[in-house]
Amino acid sequence: MKKSNNFKLHKLVNNRIPSEILGCIRKWGPISRARLAENCGVSRPAITRTVSALLQQELLVETALSDSKGPRRKDGLVLNPEAGYCIAIAYTVEGLNVIAMDTSYTVVAETSRWVDLHPMTEEERLQTIFESVDDILAQTRDLKGHCLGLAVADPGVIDHEAGIAKWSSILQHWHNVPIVDIFQKRFQLPVLLLNGASTYIRAIDRLEMREQSENMFFVQFGAGIGCCFKLGGIYISGNAMLAGEFGHWKVTDEPVQCRCGGVWCLEAVAALPA
Structure with missing residues (x-):
């Protein structure tokens, strides 16, 4: 690196x-x-x-x-597209994607790994992610620019200010993980932690919609269900970053158990594992 x-x-x-x-x-x-x-x-x-x-x-x-x-x-x-590049890391229960993108939004390196992250311990999961990031850093070693930082898209509830992954309904053993601190110490780079759905809506808005819409509603559907809003040109995160926890709205009278520990959740009856 x-x-x-x-x-x-x-x-x-x-x-x-x-x-x-x-x-x-x-x-x-x-x-x-x-x-x-x-x-x-x-x-x-x-x-x-x-x-x-x-x-x-x-x-x-x-x-x-x-x-x-x-x-x-x-x-x-x-x-300047040669000024450097950033590495984006997104992981869910099905696996992870890691890309490096330069400042002109050109993908200069990419790796995907399809592996069941759900049952892993915190240490095993982090090591799996680290290996993919190391792969990207090896691919970008000969680029003119240097790595400007890492962006981590976590699928659960996060504390953005503290840089902590609070918990996830789709990942076991994932509670109060100090993502920013861990990644900064491991890679010696600035690190930004975002919620997965809020990351995706920003990417779609910026790269596909060209920020032409003041209002958007994005739903992420898979092993879990999440969403993010853009209202009046502002991305809405809500108190404690909970505005996008769409999958845990109560939608049924049937006592269906959700992986979050509750019952009646949308995710329990409509996500792919259901």
């Missing part, structure tokens, strides 16, 4: 203004500095300073704008 030279890089992009600017460029690039200031609501001097730093860190590159002609054509800013 390549070592990042960039504690300063992570510090830079985690600041509010650089993060907002990168988000605007991701969404609207190639984009001029003037339009960037207008769309982000950031002052021109702040745009100039921050863009210079991002260009120096090679997170951005400049390209001629298609609507700019003549001897003084304006340059637009886009994310």
Whole structure:
């Protein structure tokens, strides 16, 4: 695995203004500095300073704008696809998928492993995931950029702020697992923990819908049932990230036992194992 030279890089992009600017460029690039200031609501001097730093860190590159002609054509800013890549990890009871994607949203490495994760101990499950991530890091060893971080999509209830997987109705021995801490220590990289359904709706919204819809309702169906909402342009997670626990709504009068320990749940009567 390549070592990042960039504690300063992570510090830079985690600041509010650089993060907002990168988000605007991701969404609207190639984009001029003037339009960037207008769309982000950031002052021109702040745009100039921050863009210079991002260009120096090679997170951005400049390209001629298609609507700019003549001897003084304006340059637009886009994310540098060779700046690095992120690794995304998604696991369910049926197995796991791990991909590496560069900043232009091109998949540069991918691995899938179909294995029954349900009965594994916490240690066995983590080791299985680690092996797949190590495989991806080996595949990306010769890329120009370095790994910017990991994103972990957990199928259960999470504490996003604490970076903990609280519990899952489809995975045994999976209670209060400090995912972020464990993965950071293992890979020495920044780690983001998200709920599986909320991750998928973001991917569909950004990559397929191009963020053109203000309102979405996404249902994830398989060994479990989950959902995520986007209302008024905002992803709704609810108190304790429980807004998407659609599978545990009470839907029947029959005393059907659910793996969560309750009865009458939608997941107990409609998920694939049912």
